Amino acid sequence: MFLVRPRLVDFKIIGYYLGKIILGIGYMMAIPLFISLFNQEWASALDFVIGVGLSLSIGYLLLLVCRTGRDIGWIHGVLVVPVAWLAAMVLGAVPLYLSGHFLSFLDALFDTMSGFATTGLTLIQDLDHLSYGHNFWRHLTMFIGGQGIVVITITLIAGGASGIYGMYIGEAREEKILPNLVQTARVIWLVSFIFLGTGTITLWLVGWQAGMPPLRALFHGMMVFMAAFDTGGFSPQSQSILYYHSIAYEFATIPFMVAGALNFALHYALFTGNHREIFKNAETLTLAITIALLFALTAGGLSQLGVYGDTVSLFRRGFYQIISAHTGTGFMTIYGAQFPNLWGPFAMLGVAFAMGLGASAGSTAGGIKALRVVTMWKSFVLEIKRMVLPPSAVIVEKYHHLKENVIEERLLLNAFFISSAYILTYVSGGVIGTYLGYPFVNSLFESISAAANVGLTSGVTAPSMPDALKVVYIIEMWVGRLEFLSIMALVGYALSVVRGK
Amino acid sequence: MIRVLVKVLLVIMILFALELPAYGLTSSTELLEDGKKYTGKRIIFQGEAIGDVMKRGSYGWVNLRDEEIAVGVWAPVGMLEKIKYTGDYDHRGDTVEVEGVFSQNCKEHEGEIDIHAESLKIVEAGGKVAHSVDVKKVLVGGALSLLALTLFTVNRIQKRRTVGFVGRGLTK
Numbered sequence: 021m022f023l024v025r026p027r028l029v030d031f032k033i034i035g036y037y038l039g040k041i042i043l044g045i046g047y048m049m050a051i052p053l054f055i056s057l058f059n060q061e062w063a064s065a066l067d068f069v070i071g072v073g074l075s076l077s078i079g080y081l082l083l084l085v086c087r088t089g090r091d092i093g094w095i096h097g098v099l100v101v102p103v104a105w106l107a108a109m110v111l112g113a114v115p116l117y118l119s120g121h122f123l124s125f126l127d128a129l130f131d132t133m134s135g136f137a138t139t140g141l142t143l144i145q146d147l148d149h150l151s152y153g154h155n156f157w158r159h160l161t162m163f164i165g166g167q168g169i170v171v172i173t174i175t176l177i178a179g180g181a182s183g184i185y186g187m188y189i190g191e192a193r194e195e196k197i198l199p200n201l202v203q204t205a206r207v208i209w210l211v212s213f214i215f216l217g218t219g220t221i222t223l224w225l226v227g228w229q230a231g232m233p234p235l236r237a238l239f240h241g242m243m244v245f246m247a248a249f250d251t252g253g254f255s256p257q258s259q260s261i262l263y264y265h266s267i268a269y270e271f272a273t274i275p276f277m278v279a280g281a282l283n284f285a286l287h288y289a290l291f292t293g294n295h296r297e298i299f300k301n302a303e304t305l306t307l308a309i310t311i312a313l314l315f316a317l318t319a320g321g322l323s324q325l326g327v328y329g330d331t332v333s334l335f336r337r338g339f340y341q342i343i344s345a346h347t348g349t350g351f352m353t354i355y356g357a358q359f360p361n362l363w364g365p366f367a368m369l370g371v372a373f374a375m376g377l378g379a380s381a382g383s384t385a386g387g388i389k390a391l392r393v394v395t396m397w398k399s400f401v402l403e404i405k406r407m408v409l410p411p412s413a414v415i416v417e418k419y420h421h422l423k424e425n426v427i428e429e430r431l432l433l434n435a436f437f438i439s440s441a442y443i444l445t446y447v448s449g450g451v452i453g454t455y456l457g458y459p460f461v462n463s464l465f466e467s468i469s470a471a472a473n474v475g476l477t478s479g480v481t482a483p484s485m486p487d488a489l490k491v492v493y494i495i496e497m498w499v500g501r502l503e504f505l506s507i508m509a510l511v512g513y514a515l516s517v518v519r520g521k
Numbered sequence: 522m523i524r525v526l527v528k529v530l531l532v533i534m535i536l537f538a539l540e541l542p543a544y545g546l547t548s549s550t551e552l553l554e555d556g557k558k559y560t561g562k563r564i565i566f567q568g569e570a571i572g573d574v575m576k577r578g579s580y581g582w583v584n585l586r587d588e589e590i591a592v593g594v595w596a597p598v599g600m601l602e603k604i605k606y607t608g609d610y611d612h613r614g615d616t617v618e619v620e621g622v623f624s625q626n627c628k629e630h631e632g633e634i635d636i637h638a639e640s641l642k643i644v645e646a647g648g649k650v651a652h653s654v655d656v657k658k659v660l661v662g663g664a665l666s667l668l669a670l671t672l673f674t675v676n677r678i679q680k681r682r683t684v685g686f687v688g689r690g691l692t693k
Contacts, residue, residue, distance in 0.1 A: 046669075061610060063652040066662050073665025080672035084679060118658070148571040148586060149650075151610040231575030231582070257572055257584075259591050265575065265582045265633065333632030355590065355634065357553045362625065 025516055032086040033096045034103065037173070037187070039082025041104040044172045045111055046075030048164055049157065052115070056153030064119065064151035071115035078111070095509070097186020101170055102502055102510045108169055109133045109494075112161055119154045121145050123483045126490055133494045135161030136169065137501035138384055140253025140350035140475020141466075141493065143483045147258040152239065158254050159243040165501070166250025166280065166384035167212055174205040190506035197285045211287045212249070219245035219276045223269070230266040248276035251385040253350025253475030260352040261340075270340055270353060281307070281347035281379030285422055302419040303380045303390040307346070310393070314374045315342045321367030338367070341476070345374035348385035350475025359478045365461050368478070372465050375474040376446060386473030386500050388442050392435040394419050399432045441504045445471040449496050456486050466493075471500040547623075549590040556625030556634065564623045566592060566636055567644060570607045570614040583607070585617055594619050595630070596638035606647030616645040 053068035092100075109132045117128035127143040134141050135158055144150070144158075164172065170191045174184055185201055197204045223241030228234050243256045257263040261270055279287070282304065289297040298304050318338050328334040337353055344351045359368050378387015402417040409415060417427040425431075446468045453463025458480050466480040470493040481493070499507050547564045568585030575582045581601045584591040586608070596619070608614030621638040629637075 061652070063654050063658075064610070066654065066658040069662035070658060070665055073662060073669050076669035077665055077672055080669065080676045083676050084672065087679065087683065089683075148591065148608055149610055231577055232573050236573060257591075258586070259584060259593075262593070262633075263572065263584060263591070265593050265595075265630065265635075267631065328626050328632050329628060333626060333628065336631040337626075354632075355553055358556075358625075358634070361554060362556060 026513065029088055029090055030096065032088045033090055033092050034100050035082050035086035036088065037092055037096070037100045038104055038107060039079045039086060041100070041169060041173050042075055042082065042107055042111065043079035044169070045108050045164075046072050046079055048160065048172075049075060049112075049115065051160060052153040052157035055156045056151060059152045061151045061153050064153045067115040067118035068153060068157070070118060071111065074114060075111045078107075092184065092186075094186040095513075097184060097188075098190040098506050098509045099513055101187055101190030101506045102498070104169055105133075105136065105498060105502065108136055109498075112136065112157075115157060116144075116154060119150065121147070121150055121154070124487075126487055127483055130490050130494055131158065132161060133497050134475070135159075135252065135254060136165035137473050137497040138162050138166045138250050138252040138348070138386065139470060139473045139497045139501075140247070141470060141477060141481045141497075142254065142475075143481065143490070145483060147256075155243065155256050156239075159246045159252070159256075162250040162252030162254060163212075163216075163246040166252060167208055171205045171208055174201055190509070191502065197288045207288055208284050211284055211291070215249050215276065215279055216242075216245060219249055222272055222276075226266070226269050226272045227264065230264055230269055244273060245276055248273045248349060248351070249280040249384065251277060251280045251348040251350075251379070251383070251473070253344070255351065259355075262353050262355070267336060270336070273351060274340070274343055277343060277347040277349045277351070280349070280384045283380040283382040285382055286380070289422060297422065300420050302394045302421050306390040306394050306397075307379060310374070310377055310390070311342060311346050314346065314370045314377075315339055317373070318342055318367045318370030321364060321370060324366060325364050327362055327364075327367070341371055342374050345371045345474055345476055346377065347379050348375070348387055348472060348474045350469065352476060356477035356479040356481075359465065359476075360459070360462055368461060368465055371476065372468050375465075375468045375472045375476065376442070378472050386471075388439045388472075391421065392439050394421075395427060395431050395435040396439065398427045399435075402427060438503055438505075442471060442500070445496055445499060449492055452492050453480060453489060456489050467496065471496040473497060473500050549587050549592050552592065552623060552625070552634070553590065556623075559623045560625045562623060563620065563639075564636065565618060565620050566594070566623075567616065567618040568592070569647070570604050570617050572607055572609065574601050574604055574607060576601065583617070585619065593633065593635045594621070594638050594641075595635055596621075596641055600638060600641040603641060603643055605643075608647065610652075611650060613647040613650050615643045615647040618642050618644050 049068055049072045053065055053072060056065035056068060109129055112132040113128040116122060116131060117125050121144050122128040130143050168191045170187045174188060188201055197207045220242045223244050224238045227237035227240050240256050247254045255261060286297060286301055315338060319334060322328060322334055322338055328337065340353050376387060377393060378389045379385035381389045381391040398417045398419055402415060405415045418424050449467025449471060450460060450464030453467060454460045462478040462480050465478045469476050544559060544562060544564045547566055552559055566585060568587040570583050571586050571591055572584055576598055579598055580595060581598050583594050583601055583604060585594055604615050604617060606612050606615050619636055619638040620640045621636045623636050625634050626632045627635050
C-alpha cells in the first residue's frame with residue numbers, strides 16, 4: 021500500500037487544534053481551583069495553580085508554534101482526538117498526583133483516563149480524606165469526558181470547517197442533532213446543564229434527608245450527579261453509593277444513570293415535544309429488553325446460591341448493579357470483592373454481559389451499544405427471510421431511530437467491525453490479566469469493565485496490581501471510549517510518518 | 522441436684538453466648554472474604570469514623586474504615602453522639618470500636634453488609650489536620666503562571682498581527 025508521508029503543515033494543523041483543546045482543559049481546571057479556594061484548602065489550590073499554569077503554557081505555546089493559515093481537514097480532525105485525549109490524561113493527572121493520594125504518576129494517569137473516559141475504576145489512596153477541590157476535579161473529568169473533550173472545543177470554536185466534523189466523529193459521535201455542528205454541540209451542553217440542575221437539586225435533597233449536613237449533601241449531590249449522568253461511576257467516598265446506606269439515594273441515582281445512557285438526539289426529540297419517540301425508539305426498546313433479560317439471569321444466579329434471603333434484598337442489590345452495569349456507570353452497592361466471593365460466576369456473567377453491551381449510541385456510555393445490537397439482530401432476521409422467501413422477493417428490514425432507517429450493508433459492516441473490536445479487546449484484557457496471575461473470571465470481568473467504560477470491579481483494580489495491567493486498562497479505557505476508529509487512524513498516520521513517501 | 526446443676530450451666534453458657542463476641546477484633550478484609558462465617562455473629566470492629574454521621578430517627582449510620590475498607594455501622598443515636606470528629610480533608614476522625622452483630626446481607630437493610638452495634642467506644646480521639654503549604658509548589662506554580670501569562674500575551678500580539686496583515690490584504 022502506498023502511504024503519503026505527512027508534511028510539516030499537517031503536524032502544525034494538528035498541533036494548533038491540540039493546543040486549543042489543551043487550553044480548554046486548562047480553563048476547566050480553574051473550576052476546582054476556585055472550589056479549593058472557596059473551601060480554604062490552600063495546599064490543594066496550589067496543585068491546581070500548577071495544573072492550570074502548565075496546561076495554559078503548553079496550550080499557548082502550541083498555538084504560537086503551530087499557527088498556520090491552513091484550515092483543518094477531515095483527517096486532521098480525526099487525528100487530533102486520540103492525541104488530545106492522551107494530552108488531557110497527562111495534564112489532568114498533574115494536580116491529582118500532587119495531592120499525594122497516589123502511589124505513582126502512573127496511578128494518577130490511570131484515574132484521569134478513567135475519569136475522562138467515564139469509566140470509574142480508581143487507584144486513589146485514602147479517598148475519604150481527599151480535598152473538595154481534588155474530588156471535584158475527579159468528577160469534573162467525567163462531565164468533560166462524557167459530553168466530549170472535543171465537544172467543548174467545538175462549542176467554543178465557531179466555524180464549519182470539515183475537520184471540525186472529523187473531530188466530532190473521532191470522538192465516537194456520529195449523529196448530528198441539528199444540521200450545524202456548533203448548534204449540535206450546544207444542544208448537548210444545554211441538555212447536560214438542564215440535567216445538572218435537576219440532578220444536583222434532587223440528590224442534594226435526598227442526601228440531606230438521609231442525614232447529611234446541607235452543604236456536604238449539596239456537594240455530594242453535584243458530584244454524584246456528574247458521575248451518574250455521565251455514566252462515570254466515581255464517587256466522593258471510597259464506598260461508592262454504599263456510603264449513603266439509603267434506598268432513596270440509590271433509587272434517586274437511577275433516572276440520571278438511565279438519562280445519561282440515552283442518545284442526546286433522543287433527549288432533544290423529547291425536549292422538543294416528540295414524547296412518543298421514547299416508546300418507538302429501537303435503542304430504548306432494546307435496552308429495556310436486555311435489562312430485563314440480564315436482570316433475570318443475574319437474579320437466577322443469586323437465587324441459585326441463595327445469596328439474598330428475600331426478594332426485596334435481591335431486587336435492591338441485583339437490579340441496581342444491572343442498571344449500573346448496563347448504563348456503563350459503575351456505581352456499586354456491594355463491595356468489589358463480593359462479586360467473586362458472594363455473587364459467584366453465574367450472577368457475574370449477567371453483570372458482565374450488561375457491561376459489555378453498554379447503552380445507547382450518542383450517549384455518555386460506552387460498550388458495544390444498543391444501536392449496533394439492533395443492526396446486527398435485524399441483519400440476522402434479514403438473512404433468515406432471504407433463506408425462507410423466494411429469490412424474487414424484495415426484502416427490506418427497518419428499525420426506528422428518530423426516523424425509519426433501512427438496514428444497509430455499510431451500517432452492518434460498521435456494527436460488526438466495532439462490536440468485534442470490543443469483544444477482542446474484552447478478551448485480550450482478560451487473557452493478559454490471567455497471565456499476570458488473576459483468576460480468568462475476575463480478569464475478564466475487569467477487562468470488560470475497563471473497555472466498556474463501566475467501572476465495576478471484582479477487586480482486580482488496586483494500587484498493588486502490576487504496572488503492566490494498569491497500562492493495559494488505560495489503553496482499554498482510551499480505545500473503548502473513542503471506539504477504535506480514530507485510534508486506528510492514528511496508527512495509520514504513525515506508519516505513514518515512518519514508511520510514507 | 523444434677524438437673525439443677527445442668528440447668529445452671531446451660532443458663533451460664535447461654536449468657537456467655539449472648540454477652541461474649543464470637544470473634545475478637547475482626548478486620549474488614551476478613552469480613553469481606555469470609556462473610557458467611559461471620560454473618561449473624563457478634564464481632565468487634567475498629568476503625569476511623571469517616572465522612573458523616575447520618576441520623577435516621579432514633580438510629581443512624583456511621584462508616585468506619587480500618588486499614589483496608591470502610592464498613593457501615595448501624596447504631597442508636599445515643600451511641601453515635603459519642604463521635605466528635607469524622608475523617609475528611611481537614612480532620613482525622615475518631616478511632617471507634619464497636620461490638621455488634623455482623624451481616625453480609627442484612628435483612629433489615631435489604632442485603633446491606635453492615636454491623637448492628639450494641640456498644641461503641643472511642644479508642645482514640647480525632648482532631649483537626651493541618652496542611653502546610655509547600656514552598657516548592659508556590660515557586661513552581663508562580664513560575665508557570667507567569668509563563669502562561671507571557672505566552673498568552675505573545676499569542677495575542679501574534680494573532681493581532683496576523684489578522685492585521687490579512688485585513689489589509691498583505692497576506693493570503
